[in-house]
Amino acid sequence: MSDPGQPQGWYAVALAADLDPGTSAGTRLFGAELVVWRDAAGSAHVWEDRCPHRGMRLSFGFVRGDHIACLYHGWQYDAAGQCRYIPAHPDLAVSPMIRARTYASLERLGLVWAAWGEEPGPPPDAGADSLTPLRSLYLDRPAARVRTAFADASKGGLASGLLRTTLAEIPVLVAVQPLADDRCAAHFLIDRPSDALTRSDRARVASACMAWRRSVEARSGERAAS
Missing domain, CATH: 2.102.10.10 (Rieske [2Fe-2S] iron-sulphur domain)
Structure with missing residues (x-):
């Protein structure tokens, strides 16, 4: 339970x-x-x-x-x-x-x-036909703060912890996984089919993911200290 x-x-x-x-x-x-x-x-x-x-x-x-x-x-x-x-x-x-x-x-x-839970509701649906998995990142921050950070720049949240945003000018979906009270994971998928992406595209988004994590951890730290 x-x-x-x-x-x-x-x-x-x-x-x-x-x-x-x-x-x-x-x-x-x-x-x-x-x-x-x-x-x-x-x-x-x-x-x-x-x-x-x-x-x-x-x-x-x-x-x-x-x-x-x-x-x-x-x-x-x-x-x-x-x-x-x-x-x-x-x-x-x-x-x-x-x-x-x-x-x-x-x-x-x-x-x-x-x-x-006993009644999790309908399965997740992002309205996307073809996604390309990118990477998972782990943050020493609560899931709620990570979602808030995404909401600042997001084009809109989706069900089941999914968020839609843009990194390196490429649309991305992110699923936030609450690991514990003070830690979470963010699973990144590019909202494009694999054959529509170049190696450079993947590298730019991967780099942007790392920059995003540094930014979120820094901002969350500032909020916690204030």
Whole structure:
């Protein structure tokens, strides 16, 4: 269950292009530890980053086909979170009660999204046909301050933490992920198809992203000190 004081909705937790088949990565959302993993068939999953056996982070484990296995004792969980195999007891019929906690998730707009809360609402839609993933940046600032910084120069906010702005004269979408009370991630996508971008375009926007982060952290620091 999510904290009732936190806003429900869909939150981006990774750039889809950064998650290869058969890999996993740890992240956070409102302080909760999550594992984002992609099975061998290409489907992405978002779970609590904890093996129900001894609490080891599943993001430290490994993906085998449509299972993710804990690094500690090798317990394997299927795509629905059900434990299917315990190496120390290979012939055991595993109890259906042994399950990892899963979150509803989907892949859209070049991002992996996780549903937060019992009624997250409709999936995200930016009205964009073709986006090019760029990069994710991590900031030592609260998500609310980052959104405010974008609002100063944004052409308009979108649902589910998405913001639309322009960097280096190129339209960009940004998904803000609240990691914890004082930290967040910003996932950047260029609002153009990949074949319409030159290497120079990508470099200019990437450089502008870094400049934007420095500006936001400096401005937020000034506000916090005032």
